[in-house]
Every structure is written in C-alpha cells, then in structure tokens.
Amino acid sequence: MAIENRKVTVTVNGQERSAEVEPRKLLVHYLRDDLGLTGTHIGCDTSQCGACTITVNGDAVKSCTMLAVQADGAEIMTVEGLGTRNELHPMQQSFWEEHGLQCGYCTPGVMMAMIGLLKENPNPSEEEIREGMEGVICRCTGYQFIVSAVQKAAKIMAEANEKNDQKVAASQLVGEGNL
Ligand code: FES
Ligand code: FES
Numbered sequence: 001m002a003i004e005n006r007k008v009t010v011t012v013n014g015q016e017r018s019a020e021v022e023p024r025k026l027l028v029h030y031l032r033d034d035l036g037l038t039g040t041h042i043g044c045d046t047s048q049c050g051a052c053t054i055t056v057n058g059d060a061v062k063s064c065t066m067l068a069v070q071a072d073g074a075e076i077m078t079v080e081g082l083g084t085r086n087e088l089h090p091m092q093q094s095f096w097e098e099h100g101l102q103c104g105y106c107t108p109g110v111m112m113a114m115i116g117l118l119k120e121n122p123n124p125s126e127e128e129i130r131e132g133m134e135g136v137i138c139r140c141t142g143y144q145f146i147v148s149a150v151q152k153a154a155k156i157m158a159e160a161n162e163k164n165d166q167k168v169a170a171s172q173l174v175g176e177g178n179l
Contacts, residue, residue: 008072011172012037017148027061028052029082030068031078039079039108043137053109053116054078062109064134079108084117090156091115091149100149103138110136114150122158126151153178 008030009018019034019069025144026045031037031054043049045064055077073109083089091111094100101107110133117132125130129150138146 006069006072008068010071010074012076012077013078023067023069024069026064027054027056027066027068027071028037028063030071031063031076034068037078041105041108043105043109048137049104049106049109051109053112053136055112055116055119058116058119060113077112077115079112082111090160091153094124094149094152094156095146098145098149098152100141100146104135106138106140110138110146114153117150118154118157122161123154124150 003023005020006023007018009016010100012031012035017035019030021030021034022156027042028042029140031040039085040054040063042064043051047062047065053128054063055061056063056066056071056074058075076099083092087098095107095111099111109166113132113136114129117129121128121132126147129147132145133146
C-alpha cells in the first residue's frame with residue numbers, strides 16, 4: 001500500500017515554507033531537497049557528526065535525527081538565517097576573524113550548535129564550550145580556533161544584549177516621563 005505524502009509547514013529563517021513529503025523523510029533532507037537550504041550539511045546521517053545541526057524552536061537539534069513531519073509547525077533557523085554577506089552574525093564574524101574554519105564542511109553545524117549553547121549559557125567557560133562541542137566533529141581545525149571564535153562571539157553578543165537592555169530601560173524612562 002502506498003504511503004501518502006504529508007504537507008509539512010515550517011517557519012524557517014522567518015519565512016513560512018511548505019512542501020509535501022513522505023512521512024519517512026528526515027528533516028535534513030526536507031530542508032536541503034524540498035526547501036533548497038543546502039547550507040545545512042550531511043556528514044554521516046547517523047547522528048554522530050553534527051554537520052546537520054540547526055535550531056528548532058530555539059534549541060540546537062541534529063536535523064538527521066528528526067523526521068520532517070515532526071517539525072510541522074516549528075520555528076527553524078538554519079545557517080542561512082544567521083546573517084547576510086554584508087552583515088554577518090557575530091558568530092560568523094568571529095569564525096572569520098579567529099580562523100574557526102578550514103574546509104568549512106562542519107562550520108554551519110558547529111555555528112548552529114554554538115548558537116544553541118549560547119542561548120542556554122550566554123557566558124560559557126572554555127570547558128563548557130568544549131563540552132558543548134561534544135556532538136560536533138571537525139576534521140580540520142583541532143578545535144582551538146573554534147573555541148576562540150565562540151568565546152569572541154559570546155562576548156560580542158553579551159555586549160550587544162547589554163546595550164539593547166540599556167536602550168529599552170532608557171525608552172521606558174522616557175515613556176514614564178522620567179527623562
Ligand atoms: S549528518 Fe546529522 S549528525 Fe551527521
Ligand atoms: S573545518 Fe573542515 S571539518 Fe571543520
């Protein structure tokens with residue numbers, strides 16, 4: 001008996017996207033083959049390498065460990081949603097400046113895993129960053145430059161958040177007529 005395709009709709013990088021897929025299709029294949037988001041890589045298909053890491057509802061997830069149908073209705077971010085060529089995300093900027101990549105195959109997954117880590121722990125120690133990278137494999141860099149890049153990104157993101165908090169506080173004071 002033929003198994004019917006199912007419509008899967010997600011919000012990916014801020015845009016609603018849909019496609020009809022076989023129920024057995026993995027999320028990583030849905031992103032790459034149906035939505036054309038090939039920045040998410042496939043390194044193993046057996047949940048070892050982390051090259052396929054994205055965020056689903058804000059949490060880092062290996063997209064080869066989930067079926068596309070399980071993501072129906074979810075908010076997804078892939079590496080394509082991080083920044084633009086002219087305005088890099090601090091994570092991208094830091095990888096560039098700290099030489100956090102060589103061949104770059106692992107890089108989208110590593111960056112998305114680290115985005116997930118910084119959401120949970122905005123100020124991680126070197127040891128915590130290394131622990132957070134346990135699920136991702138890089139065959140080129142020896143990891144040290146990746147750690148430096150993540151430390152730099154965490155610092156930039158924390159400073160940006162602090163500035164943002166100060167702006168919000170100032171606008172609240174203006175709104176309350178205290179300035
Ligand atoms: S392709 Fe998903 S963990 Fe390797
Ligand atoms: S930069 Fe080549 S695998 Fe990580």
